[in-house]
Amino acid sequence: DVKVTQSSRYLVKRTGEKVFLECVQDMDHENMFWYRQDPGLGLRLIYFSYDVKMKEKGDIPEGYSVSREKKERFSLILESASTNQTSMYLCASRTPDIQYFGAGTRLSVL
Amino acid sequence: GQQLNQSPQSMFIQEGEDVSMNCTSSSIFNTWLWYKQDPGEGPVLLIALYKAGELTSNGRLTAQFGITRKDSFLNISASIPSDVGIYFCAGLRSGGSNYKLTFGKGTLLTVNP
Numbered sequence: 001d002v003k004v005t006q007s008s009r010y011l012v013k014r015t016g017e018k019v020f021l022e023c024v025q026d027m028d029h030e031n032m033f034w035y036r037q038d039p040g041l042g043l044r045l046i047y048f049s050y051d052v053k054m055k056e057k058g059d060i061p062e063g064y065s066v067s068r069e070k071k072e073r074f075s076l077i078l079e080s081a082s083t084n085q086t087s088m089y090l091c092a093s094r095t096p097d098i099q100y101f102g103a104g105t106r107l108s109v110l
Numbered sequence: 111g112q113q114l115n116q117s118p119q120s121m122f123i124q125e126g127e128d129v130s131m132n133c134t135s136s137s138i139f140n141t142w143l144w145y146k147q148d149p150g151e152g153p154v155l156l157i158a159l160y161k162a163g164e165l166t167s168n169g170r171l172t173a174q175f176g177i178t179r180k181d182s183f184l185n186i187s188a189s190i191p192s193d194v195g196i197y198f199c200a201g202l203r204s205g206g207s208n209y210k211l212t213f214g215k216g217t218l219l220t221v222n223p
Binding site for chain 2: 004006031040041042043090094096097098099100101102103104106
């Protein structure tokens with residue numbers, strides 16, 4: 001079974017803090033993704049990576065950056081967290097056709 | 111950009127009833143995926159469809175890849191309380207290095223015991 005693991009299920013941070021969300025996959029997938037999920041807006045792609053050290057902006061990259069130093073790990077970084085970044089964050093990796101998701105990190109920024 | 115129209119947005123049904131939901135698009139897709147998301151969890155793949163007209167079952171779930179390649183349907187028969195959650199469709203266009211997965215906004219299913 002494909003396993004995508006997000007390091008934290010719940011996080012509470014303060015405005016202005018630097019936040020790291022970590023994701024690890026165990027299937028040697030080249031492509032990994034970060035989404036945020038908000039009620040009524042569905043899943044929105046923040047960034048994706050198609051190889052180590054490679055990254056591409058998704059639909060809503062503003063306020064975020066990413067890091068992919070190793071193939072199995074893809075990190076999402078909030079340089080200075082803001083309250084409008086309170087959301088559910090989902091990491092995914094993919095086979096040629098299918099994306100597999102982690103359990104999600106629910107981030108609250110106070 | 112591409113959009114998927116998923117309907118209904120939400121459903122409230124009694125245990126034992128059958129459920130139908132669908133996704134439509136103005137664009138053609140190569141693959142259709144259906145996911146379920148339990149409250150507080152990530153989406154889990156239910157069914158993948160690869161060919162126009164394909165009908166695939168997974169237990170009480172049945173999904174179809176529309177013949178026009180612009181739509182897909184998911185049916186749940188004899189619903190049970192653990193069917194509660196959000197169901198997402200996703201359409202994939204891929205070719206060479208181009209990969210784009212587009213999600214519907216989900217159908218929230220509530221099952222009353």
